[in-house]
Amino acid sequence: MKDKEIETMPTLLKIDSSPMGDYSVSRQLTKDFAEAWKAKHPEGTVVSRDLHNTVGLGIDHLTPVTGAWVGAAYTPPDAVTAEQKEILAVSDKLLEELFAADEIVIGVPMHNFAPPSVLKLWIDLVARVGKTFAYGANGPEGLVKGKKLTLLIATGGEYGPGSPAAGYNFVEPYLRAVFGFLGFTDVTVLTAGGTAALMQGADRAAFLAPFEEKVKALVA
Numbered sequence: 001m002k003d004k005e006i007e008t009m010p011t012l013l014k015i016d017s018s019p020m021g022d023y024s025v026s027r028q029l030t031k032d033f034a035e036a037w038k039a040k041h042p043e044g045t046v047v048s049r050d051l052h053n054t055v056g057l058g059i060d061h062l063t064p065v066t067g068a069w070v071g072a073a074y075t076p077p078d079a080v081t082a083e084q085k086e087i088l089a090v091s092d093k094l095l096e097e098l099f100a101a102d103e104i105v106i107g108v109p110m111h112n113f114a115p116p117s118v119l120k121l122w123i124d125l126v127a128r129v130g131k132t133f134a135y136g137a138n139g140p141e142g143l144v145k146g147k148k149l150t151l152l153i154a155t156g157g158e159y160g161p162g163s164p165a166a167g168y169n170f171v172e173p174y175l176r177a178v179f180g181f182l183g184f185t186d187v188t189v190l191t192a193g194g195t196a197a198l199m200q201g202a203d204r205a206a207f208l209a210p211f212e213e214k215v216k217a218l219v220a
Helices: 002-007 025-040 067-073 082-087 089-100 117-126 171-181 204-219
Strands: 011-016 045-050 103-109 133-136 139-142 148-155 186-193
Touching: 011 025, 011 089, 025 045, 025 103, 025 148, 025 186, 025 204, 045 089, 067 082, 082 089, 089 117, 139 171, 148 171, 171 186, 186 204
Parallel strands: 011 045, 011 103, 103 148, 148 186
Antiparallel strands: 133 139
């Protein structure tokens, strides 16, 4: 009975991609999300993955995929060499975290109208044929099933639908497309727009308050 209870304990994977530390709006929102989620699931586990602190992965930082990495990823499992296993070790660890989670929340600052490079690197490392997607007779199929994904985006300006700068927002469309390709169907997006006001002296607590309430409502 105890083993069965352990198996049903939910897990939240919290991913942060902002380099701004405690000043980061997206990190504050993922923190709020995790705290609300833990209050709702006291028996659950929150796994935190800071893409700017990869000591736990045994590396200094995430690096772009190489030709050797691609070759290893496309090698049949029964033919992978010891060297290729080492090349794929970080990817395997990140995939393990992803598949172990019931829910995923990702903090995403907009960098030059797109997701930050470290998040793109993480996506490149988990987007693996035969692991998170496959090609069959009917075309591509996402293999990440039954997981809820929440994207908490922070943008310096206002890039919402209908805004003058909406056409510059490549963050949400890209993330929806790539995670959809990997199999995610339950995706929620909350954007905290206009964070540049904080650099102009706006009160941080007052600015964050409405977004923090929305985050808590998402969890509830």
